[in-house]
Amino acid sequence: MKVTLSVLKADIGSIGGHITPSQALVNEVKNFVKENSKNLLIDHYISYTGDDIAILCTHDKGVSDEKIHKMAWDAFISGTAVAKKQGLYGAGQDLLKDAFSGNIKGMGPAVCEMEFEERPNEPFVFFAADKTDPGCYNLPFYLGFCDPMYNAGLILSPKMSDGFKFRIIDVEYTEKDKVIELNAPDEIYDIAALLRDNERYVIESIYSRASGNQAAVVSTTRLHNIAGKYTGKDDPVALIRVQGEFPATGEVLAPFEIGPFVAGFMRGSHNGPLMPCKLKSTISFFDGPPVVTGAAFCVREGKLTEPADVFDHPFWDYVRDQVSKKASDIRRQGFSGPAMLPYSELEYGGIVEKLEKLEKKFKLVG
Numbered sequence: 507m508k509v510t511l512s513v514l515k516a517d518i519g520s521i522g523g524h525i526t527p528s529q530a531l532v533n534e535v536k537n538f539v540k541e542n543s544k545n546l547l548i549d550h551y552i553s554y555t556g557d558d559i560a561i562l563c564t565h566d567k568g569v570s571d572e573k574i575h576k577m578a579w580d581a582f583i584s585g586t587a588v589a590k591k592q593g594l595y596g597a598g599q600d601l602l603k604d605a606f607s608g609n610i611k612g613m614g615p616a617v618c619e620m621e622f623e624e625r626p627n628e629p630f631v632f633f634a635a636d637k638t639d640p641g642c643y644n645l646p647f648y649l650g651f652c653d654p655m656y657n658a659g660l661i662l663s664p665k666m667s668d669g670f671k672f673r674i675i676d677v678e679y680t681e682k683d684k685v686i687e688l689n690a691p692d693e694i695y696d697i698a699a700l701l702r703d704n705e706r707y708v709i710e711s712i713y714s715r716a717s718g719n720q721a722a723v724v725s726t727t728r729l730h731n732i733a734g735k736y737t738g739k740d741d742p743v744a745l746i747r748v749q750g751e752f753p754a755t756g757e758v759l760a761p762f763e764i765g766p767f768v769a770g771f772m773r774g775s776h777n778g779p780l781m782p783c784k785l786k787s788t789i790s791f792f793d794g795p796p797v798v799t800g801a802a803f804c805v806r807e808g809k810l811t812e813p814a815d816v817f818d819h820p821f822w823d824y825v826r827d828q829v830s831k832k833a834s835d836i837r838r839q840g841f842s843g844p845a846m847l848p849y850s851e852l853e854y855g856g857i858v859e860k861l862e863k864l865e866k867k868f869k870l871v872g
């Protein structure tokens with residue numbers, strides 16, 4: 507059967523700063539979805555990573571379905587009411603528009619969805635990252651799909667020898683979706699030339715070239731483009747189908763061992779290493795470090811298994827230690843140079859006023 511996987515995610519309030527949603531808030535969203543999903547969803551799974559709460563659901567309505575998006579929007583509205591009642595920090599933070607207008611995209615919450623014909627066994631991984639932006643997946647997914655150093659299947663499995671097609675979006679262009687399609691391995695240097703710039707060019711989706719089937723989708727919203735000012739980092743979600751004609755689960759996970767430096771961290775304005783964490787991880791050191799969690803599932807006729815926590819293994823404890831070391835190292839240089847993001851990416855407007863004031867005090871001498 508044809509199934510649609512949809513993930514809709516928002517920061518609608520959290521305990522003690524931007525740390526984690528309260529249990530009451532999570533329960534409210536869970537209950538709302540349970541009550542309002544009859545005849546709409548086949549299955550669903552509610553989770554949280556850092557201060558973001560995500561609704562993963564399965565249905566047969568296709569992508570961008572108004573009823574699915576409205577249900578998620580209303581779930582976030584009803585969660586926000588609880589967040590306000592409890593005095594949670596940043597209650598309703600990601601709900602940037604007053605009224606629902608047909609599609610949750612462009613209203614604040616992050617969305618990624620894909621519709622496909624279910625394989626007889628259908629494994630996939632749902633990633634959620636906090637304190638960072640959609641470009642955080644550029645390097646891991648590039649390596650997992652293009653590089654035989656990480657993806658042994660590119661050498662060993664005939665099913666993958668044709669490579670993958672990448673759809674990459676220019677997130678700085680806001681009038682419409684501006685996308686380019688490039689094929690790996692043929693155009694691998696062009697892909698790398700774009701993905702180098704995590705803040706501008708972002709992987710939107712990936713397809714098997716042999717079958718045309720979709721392997722991956724990433725939420726690509728930039729909140730500051732929607733709101734016109736800092737309202738929090740985008741905290742992207744992604745779905746990856748694995749095994750068979752797609753990379754093995756471990757091939758997709760392997761690049762996360764790098765703990766690549768990504769934009770985000772404190773005040774969305776720093777570079778920090780992306781730490782692969784267990785499900786339900788909170789946020790701590792310097793409002794970070796940026797975290798990513800992964801929940802692996804199988805789906806059959808739209809019914810989900812329970813999640814398997816892909817980063818809950820002793821190997822990733824070792825990686826987390828290494829990534830902590832990277833985080834400490836860069837933090838030790840505070841605001842200097844690459845520790846803080848370039849001017850164009852700073853998420854707070856205050857510095858603009860400060861520099862304007864200082865500009866007036868400069869004197870031309872000599």
Ligand code: F6R
Nearest residue numbers: 524637738739771772773774793
């Ligand atoms: C980053 C983030 C936090 C906040 C910081 C200040 O995405 O959410 O680092 O930027 O805690 O928060 P405000 O500006 O809400 O006081």
Ligand code: MG
Nearest residue numbers: 517524557738
């Ligand atoms: Mg937040």
Ligand code: MG
Nearest residue numbers: 557558636741
């Ligand atoms: Mg967040």
